[in-house]
Amino acid sequence: QVQLVESGGGLVQAGGSLRVSCAASGRTFSAYVMGWFRQAPGKEREFVAAIDWSFRTYYKDPVKGRFTISRDNAKNTVSLQMNGLKFEDTAVYYCAAKRKLSIPTMAYEYDYWGQGTQVTVSS
Numbered sequence: 001q002v003q004l005v006e007s008g009g010g011l012v013q014a015g016g017s018l019r020v021s022c023a024a025s026g027r028t029f030s031a032y033v034m035g036w037f038r039q040a041p042g043k044e045r046e047f048v049a050a051i052d053w054s055f056r057t058y059y060k061d062p063v064k065g066r067f068t069i070s071r072d073n074a075k076n077t078v079s080l081q082m083n084g085l086k087f088e089d090t091a092v093y094y095c096a097a098k099r100k101l102s103i104p105t106m107a108y109e110y111d112y113w114g115q116g117t118q119v120t121v122s123s
Helices: none
Strands: 004-007 010-013 018-024 035-041 046-052 057-059 067-072 079-084 091-098 117-122
Touching: 004 091, 018 035, 018 091, 018 117, 035 067, 035 079, 046 067, 046 079, 057 067
Parallel strands: 010 117
Antiparallel strands: 004 018, 018 079, 035 046, 035 091, 046 057, 067 079, 091 117
């Protein structure tokens, strides 16, 4: 069982930066693919970025070059640094975990989820 707790959301102006983090419980954190998803009102939950056990990363095209995912296996944390934020980045951001060698990009593939943290970008 893995428990995930996000933090770091908030309100920021367009063009600004924000960092969201996720703390995970469990002794095998390093074996999990950690992903970030987001869900805007009235829309489906969508993949944002993920990082695997070897620190390989994968990003959704609209956030490439603006967002950076990282993990600290010693602290059981994964973070998403978001720069150049746009109004359309406004959403609840969720941390997710999946024990798998490859990187899943679909929400149904992940086994564990955090409660989400709100990110609001004002235009």
